[in-house]
Amino acid sequence: MVLLIFPSFVFFGVQGYTSMRDNEAKTVADVDGQPIKLAELETAHRQQIEMARRQMPNLDLKLADSPELRHDTLEGLVRERVLAATAFRDHLGVSDDRLARLFRADPQFAALRNPDGSVNKEILAARGMTSEGFAQELRQEFTLRQVLMAVGTTTVLGQRIQQQALDALLEQRDAQWQLFLAEDYLDKVSPTEADLAAYHQKHAERFRSTEEADIEWVQLDLDALARQNPVSEDELRKYYEQNLSRYTVAEERRANHILISVPKDAPAADRDKAKAQAEALLAEVRKNPASFGDVARKHSQDPGSASRGGDLDFFGRGAMTKPxxxxxxxxxxxxxxxxxxxxxxxxxxxxxxxxxxxxxSFDAVKEELAKEVGRQVAQRRYAEAAEQFSNMVYEQSDSLQPVVDKLKLERRTATVHRTPAADTKGALASAKLLEAVFAADTVRNKRNTEAVEVGPNQMVAARVVAHRPERVRALAEVKAQVMELVRAEQAAALAAKEGQQRLASLKANVAENLPQSGMVTRVQADPALPPTVTDAVLRADLSKGAVAVGADMGANQGYAVLKVIQRVPRQAGDADMARARPIVSRAWAEAETEAYYASLKRRFKVTQHSTADLAKLAGQKEEKNN
Structure with a gap:
């Protein structure tokens, strides 16, 4: 199971609660008489997919474009709207002083804080935000937090209830088991063609392909412009001569010194005395240069280097005082x-x-120079070229060839999906570009997309050559996959059949022993026992003593025969008990918070589409686009 955890990204705020939009779009939810439109849901879901792509590059983003996760997105929108409605009703808000304190105290904003606790405007600017916009968003978030915070932070869990919850969580039982693994029965099954066809028909959605398009596309960037206008060797040599310092290794010197210290504004007599001492030492070391270190250690008045024989190590030009x-x-x-x-x-x-x-030498850096100077020239040309690019792909929308010829760009081809694969890089990973590619007009009329900015100094346009809507792939296309799934299913059925026969035998004589045994608990679960098996052990009724039960291992893994012998009390001072207490308290607080949220949904008469409803709407949208 893949859990996608998306941070909150839409804050409606108190004022935003009273202003809704797009009355003509289909309504997918309603909060206190105010609709949430399908267009709003689609926008929010695309934002979450893009956020997931940035946070989890290895995630298969096809999973994110599903009715189930669209429903999660809708639930997030409903939650924001309910909390905004409650904040509006209860006149909740956050003062400027409190907002500043919360910003300075919240660890999640550490990266946005300057050392003095103020907001780092440069980081905000890099994210396309102003400090005023960030403050407004932050105020809205903290306002909505207040709605549920009062419940979650004031929950008091009685000792008896807490102990009951701890006992249920930490219960451990002595048990024996025998596993009938499906993998051990694979050689005993031989699915027929009819079996494969029946499975394919029953599980058609499992073999549904995602929407895809064959496209041709062009990209305008600095590299493309640099290739069009190679810089002459004379220009490169001129640039080289003007920047010789960049291609020269910095000079460094290592020196020893002896200092006779005297301030520059000292009386003449003091300076004469210091100079005489220095001249005597100079004569001494010139007579015997090998003694320089010893003389420095004995006479130098530089506290930083005297003990090292005057050694100053290597230093660059300008590191020391000018003389x-x-x-x-x-x-x-x-x-x-x-x-x-x-x-x-x-x-x-x-x-x-x-x-x-x-x-x-010039020859050694010529290639580097060509790239650097070429990009500088390209940068000066980019704004003009980008305007030409945008105009041409729009005005001559039936072909990319004019812009290819005019700007000498490379025409490329690719097959793309509405949601990019996790390993997709570059322009084809851009959600903005893919949104433009799969737009109804682009698909239906095979026209160029508008110019899409996919990165700094990077602009792309594409044209759909062939479009294949989402569909259930034919059995012939997925036969190998279906065969593997049917074999696993049939092997699991054989395992379950033999397991159930063994269970019947054990129930007839519960005194029999099973081959494996151990202590079963949720806290330290045996990796060989799936959660369904652990749950079956802990749910078994021991009121009449040891009992035999069976459990499906789930996911076509097989079948488990279990003999649950007794409940094993935990010792006084058990470390697991101490660790679990705060966990149980937090879980209880979360449960009460969710119960309060559920009551708010009833108070504001929330209605919303189910997962099936959203799947149906998505299908209708596909039909319309096609």
Whole structure:
């Protein structure tokens, strides 16, 4: 089972509750006399599919385009509308001060907060939002939260009820079992053609293909424009010369130094004394350069480097004060400088090593230059080309060839589905493009789509060549799949038959033992026992002692024969009991919250389409589009 958890994405707010739209569309739900239209549901569902695609790239998005999940989307819209109606009725709201406190305290907004707790406007802008729009949306969300928060945070669970719930959750029973696995019976079944046909007919929806279209499409982007206008070698060389620093490894020097510290504004006598000391040390190290480190450790007044023999490690040009920098970059490795005066005092510098300064040749970076300069030129042309692209695919809508010829674009082909596969990348993964491709006019009249922006500096138009509506695939197309499913079903039936025979024997003599045994509990479930089997063990009636029961393992896995012996009390101070208490309390609070929400739905006379109703509407829409 795949669970799709979609965050709330539509906030109607108190004001929004009183203004609804699109009276001509089909109504799929009604809250307090205010309709929710099919068009609104379709928009919301597309948003959820796109959100799922971003959050779970490996998810098969075909699962999201189903009546069941459309019903979940509708339920979300109804819930928002009910909460908005309640907030409107009860005059609920959030003050500016409280809104700011909630924003700063809520962990889900951590990525949107600056260090001082304010909202990061740059991140909002990247998401296409303003700070004012975000504040309004946040206010609406917190307003709706208040409706149910009062119930969920004030629930008090009595000790006796809590203990009963804990006992049911943590119950453990001593049991024995024998599993009749369907996989062990596969070699004993041979489905006939009639079996396959009957299964295909009975489970036709399982073999329904999704709507698809063969399209041709073109994309305008910077790479396409760059290919059309290659940059000459002279232009590349000019760019190379203008940006030599980018293709040159930064120069670095490693030096030792001795500092005799004296402020620049010190009295002349003090500066003369410091200079004399520095000159004496300079003479000493020039006489014996190998002693430089020892002299630095003994006499240097630089607290950061003296203990390391004056070693400053490698540093780049401009990292040191200017006189020091100019002196060291004029030296050769092994040299010892004259005295260098800076605002810190007098320095004696020994250059240890030099590195960097190597320049990449033009030929080595020519390909990189061509791409970079080409994209710069393309960027300057893009706005004009995009306008041409948009106009041509619209004005000459019966073919993409004119825009291909005019802008020298590549015409491509593809087969696409209304919902892209999880591994689809690039333009064909764009929900906006696919919505345009499967629009009624595009499909029916084979006209170009409008120009669709699928990314920064990326514009696409497409044209449907062939369209195949959703349909049940013929048995011949899916015969191998049907054969596998029928064999599994028949093998499970054989397993169940033998299992039930064994169960009858065990019931006749419940003292018999089964081959496997253990403690069965929901908390530490045995991986060999499916949930249906665990549930059967814990539901068995032990009022008359040990009992024999059977359980279907589900999903054509087989059949389980069970002997449930006794209930095993938990020990005092059981760790599972302590861990489960807050879980039970939260579950109870959630149950009371949902009960209150159900009462609100009754209060506002909510009506809404069922899953079957939505499936029927989707089918009618397909027929109309085709």
């Amino acid at each position: 020091f920098d100019e002196a060291v970059f004029a030296m050769k490795p092994g040299e010892i400088s004259n005295l260098v005066s800076t605002e810190f005092g007098y320095h004696i510098i020994q250059l240890v090593a030099a590195r960097g300064g190597e320049r990449k």
